[in-house]
Amino acid sequence: MPLELLLREIAEDELAEAPARNEVVSQEDIGQIIARKRANTGKRTDEKPS
Amino acid sequence: MADRNPTIVVADDEPHIRMMMKVVLARGGFDVVGEASNGREAIEKCRLLRPDLVLLDINMPIQNGDEALAEILKDLPGIAAIMFTSVADSMTVERCIEMGAVNYLRKDAPVQQISEMVKQTWQEWRSRGGEP
Numbered sequence: 001m002p003l004e005l006l007l008r009e010i011a012e013d014e015l016a017e018a019p020a021r022n023e024v025v026s027q028e029d030i031g032q033i034i035a036r037k038r039a040n041t042g043k044r045t046d047e048k049p050s
Numbered sequence: 051m052a053d054r055n056p057t058i059v060v061a062d063d064e065p066h067i068r069m070m071m072k073v074v075l076a077r078g079g080f081d082v083v084g085e086a087s088n089g090r091e092a093i094e095k096c097r098l099l100r101p102d103l104v105l106l107d108i109n110m111p112i113q114n115g116d117e118a119l120a121e122i123l124k125d126l127p128g129i130a131a132i133m134f135t136s137v138a139d140s141m142t143v144e145r146c147i148e149m150g151a152v153n154y155l156r157k158d159a160p161v162q163q164i165s166e167m168v169k170q171t172w173q174e175w176r177s178r179g180g181e182p
Contacts, residue, residue: 011157
């Protein structure tokens with residue numbers, strides 16, 4: 001699938017250019033961050049803390 | 051809601067990405083009702099089209115996706131906003147999730163996985179009562 005290859009190339013280029021100011025996280029790590037945030041803040045993660 | 055496909059706006063400054071995501075999402079049962087090439091356009095399209103979901107790149111000209119996220123959620127609190135980006139540092143991920151993004155997908159994930167994650171995100175969003 002040429003488009004998929006193109007997407008991966010673009011993504012890899014952008015990832016390589018991204019400033020390494022913070023830890024780069026995997027998709028699995030992102031899932032854990034979301035689960036943690038959701039557990040801390042309830043149903044929706046944009047709720048303001050009281 | 052059960053009678054129609056969920057609607058989605060795709061925002062990315064790369065035309066090839068938008069084209070590919072339109073195909074992938076359509077195959078996954080989504081109705082891509084709009085496209086945007088920058089954050090400002092994404093806000094305008096969401097205001098106009100009121101989609102169920104928005105897929106937002108972060109690095110875009112004129113206005114970044116994370117800036118657009120805040121405005122979109124202010125206008126449409128029932129929308130399911132998914133970040134779809136190559137920016138994968140932990141601080142940006144946490145900030146977008148705190149702002150209200152319901153998921154954050156790396157662009158380098160396999161296409162089939164991206165489609166499945168968008169579907170799963172939408173189903174979970176609805177099950178949590180997020181349906182507009």
